[in-house]
Amino acid sequence: MIPSEVPLWAALPAALLLVAGSLLALIGSLGLLRLPSFQARMHAPTLGNTLGLACVLAASLLVASAAAGRPVLQELLIALFVVLTSPVTALLLMQASLYRDRIDGRGDGPAGY
Amino acid sequence: MNAILGWAVGFALAAFALGMLCAAIRLLRGPAAHDRVLALDTLYVNAMLMILTLGIRFGSRVYFDIALLMALLGFVGSAAMAKFLLRGEVMEP
Numbered sequence: 001m002i003p004s005e006v007p008l009w010a011a012l013p014a015a016l017l018l019v020a021g022s023l024l025a026l027i028g029s030l031g032l033l034r035l036p037s038f039q040a041r042m043h044a045p046t047l048g049n050t051l052g053l054a055c056v057l058a059a060s061l062l063v064a065s066a067a068a069g070r071p072v073l074q075e076l077l078i079a080l081f082v083v084l085t086s087p088v089t090a091l092l093l094m095q096a097s098l099y100r101d102r103i104d105g106r107g108d109g110p111a112g113y
Numbered sequence: 114m115n116a117i118l119g120w121a122v123g124f125a126l127a128a129f130a131l132g133m134l135c136a137a138i139r140l141l142r143g144p145a146a147h148d149r150v151l152a153l154d155t156l157y158v159n160a161m162l163m164i165l166t167l168g169i170r171f172g173s174r175v176y177f178d179i180a181l182l183m184a185l186l187g188f189v190g191s192a193a194m195a196k197f198l199l200r201g202e203v204m205e206p
Contacts, residue, residue: 006115006172015121018166022128025162029132032155033139038148041139045155048132048162056125056162060177063118063169074177078161078184085188089154092195097147099199104145 010066014059021055024048038097042090049086054079122170129163150194157187 006014024047031044057075064072133156140152161183168176 006118011115011118014169015117018118018121018125018169021162022125022166025159026128026132026135029135029155029159032152033135038145038151041148041151045136045151045158048155049158053158053162056165060165060169063172064174064177067172074174078165078177078181081181081184081188082158085184085192089188089191089195092192092199093147093151093154096150096195096198097145100145100147 006063006066010062014062017055017059017062021052021059024052024055028052042094042097046086046090049082053082118169122166125166126163126170129159129166133159133163146198147195150191150198153194154187154191157183157190161187 026048028045028048031047032041035041035044057079061072061075064075136152136155136159140149140156143149143152161180164176164180164183168174168180
């Protein structure tokens with residue numbers, strides 16, 4: 001089922017990039033599950049959001065370019081979009097957590113907030 | 114030569130599925146609402162990576178469009194939910 005026209009020079013780096021990216025995403029998700037507080041959990045998924053996504057996108061780009069026989073650069077669109085939007089989500093979530101912890105009186109947040 | 118890519122794709126799919134499981138457990142268990150929103154954010158990113166991996170597996174460009182749409186709508190959803198937690202409403206007059 002794997003497209004059979006992918007040559008070795010593209011298949012080998014793509015396989016390495018896929019394994020690295022999936023491991024990074026898995027570590028990020030595990031951190032989301034295991035870390036003790038929200039402020040700590042905030043950091044973990046960004047591992048998969050940035051480097052994990054970059055690795056998988058590079059693998060997809062390599063395989064698509066090798067299969068098409070010309071450079072296929074559409075994957076950069078996703079990279080650009082996620083790089084633009086992921087910090088916005090993180091910022092809004094962090095503000096929301098500070099606000100709600102203060103409203104609910106949880107002593108979870110940093111001092112002074 | 115393609116066996117190695119096949120193995121890598123299988124490994125990546127398993128890892129993404131495990132990551133989605135972790136995010137789903139956090140989504141169900143998370144003590145506060147913002148924990149759940151963060152878990153949902155992680156869940157959609159992992160699903161998008163999985164769709165991209167499936168695109169490599171089947172050699173089709175359709176999966177790329179699906180991944181782009183997921184990135185778009187996932188961001189809108191996460192931002193709207195975070196905004197709702199922050200203000201109590203999504204659209205402000």
